[in-house]
Amino acid sequence: MSLDGRRFVPVVVIDDAGLAEPVAEALLAGGIGCAEITLRTPAGIDAIAALRDLDGFAVGAGTVLTPDDVDRVVDAGARFVVSPGLAEDVVDRARTHGVDVVPGVATATEVQRAVRLGLDRLKLFPAGQLGGLGMITALAGPFPGVRFLPSGGVTETNAADYLASKHVFAVSGSWMVTRELIAARDFAAIARLSRAAVDAVGP
Numbered sequence: 001m002s003l004d005g006r007r008f009v010p011v012v013v014i015d016d017a018g019l020a021e022p023v024a025e026a027l028l029a030g031g032i033g034c035a036e037i038t039l040r041t042p043a044g045i046d047a048i049a050a051l052r053d054l055d056g057f058a059v060g061a062g063t064v065l066t067p068d069d070v071d072r073v074v075d076a077g078a079r080f081v082v083s084p085g086l087a088e089d090v091v092d093r094a095r096t097h098g099v100d101v102v103p104g105v106a107t108a109t110e111v112q113r114a115v116r117l118g119l120d121r122l123k124l125f126p127a128g129q130l131g132g133l134g135m136i137t138a139l140a141g142p143f144p145g146v147r148f149l150p151s152g153g154v155t156e157t158n159a160a161d162y163l164a165s166k167h168v169f170a171v172s173g174s175w176m177v178t179r180e181l182i183a184a185r186d187f188a189a190i191a192r193l194s195r196a197a198v199d200a201v202g203p
């Protein structure tokens with residue numbers, strides 16, 4: 001999948017699609033080659049489209065809630081789809097398009113539903129509020145074949161702990177690319193925070 005080998009999935013909330021490319025270049029400069037552009041802002045779709053052909057960068061879409069959203073983001077060039085929750089019709093539509101899909105789960109019931117859909121990589125959201133690594137370890141007991149993408153409350157101080165777990169394939173978060181940093185056009189800070197995250201985890 002296009003998230004194979006990724007350790008960080010930045011969550012980008014962007015208000016100006018014209019800033020998508022410098023943001024992605026800053027992430028790349030920091031050693032991070034992907035991002036989830038959320039549909040929380042009207043600029044989200046255009047930002048995805050702006051990154052579809054960026055060399056070495058896998059652009060994905062986040063806050064994808066409906067099959068129509070899946071159609072729109074795939075049309076714009078998204079290579080993976082992330083949702084805050086688990087919706088079977090979103091999973092089905094992503095599969096129809098042949099793009100990777102990582103829905104969110106927050107309970108054992110939802111993990112069980114996702115496993116029955118054939119999924120083995122799931123976003124845990126909101127990870128911090130759900131108990132963080134303790135929740136992941138508990139869920140891994142009955143679901144040893146699942147690996148998680150914790151999102152929500154992941155920070156520069158706890159990312160490495162999450163990533164040390166064999167039940168975590170990558171972490172997701174906005175700390176290295178906050179809406180405020182983007183609005184301030186502080187691309188140097190985005191690159192620096194990205195590099196710090198990558199360096200803390202090792203190759």
Ligand code: 3PG
Pocket residue numbers: 011125151152153154172173174175
């Ligand atoms: C989100 O919903 O914005 C993501 O889960 C990222 O959360 P964060 O801002 O706590 O990193």
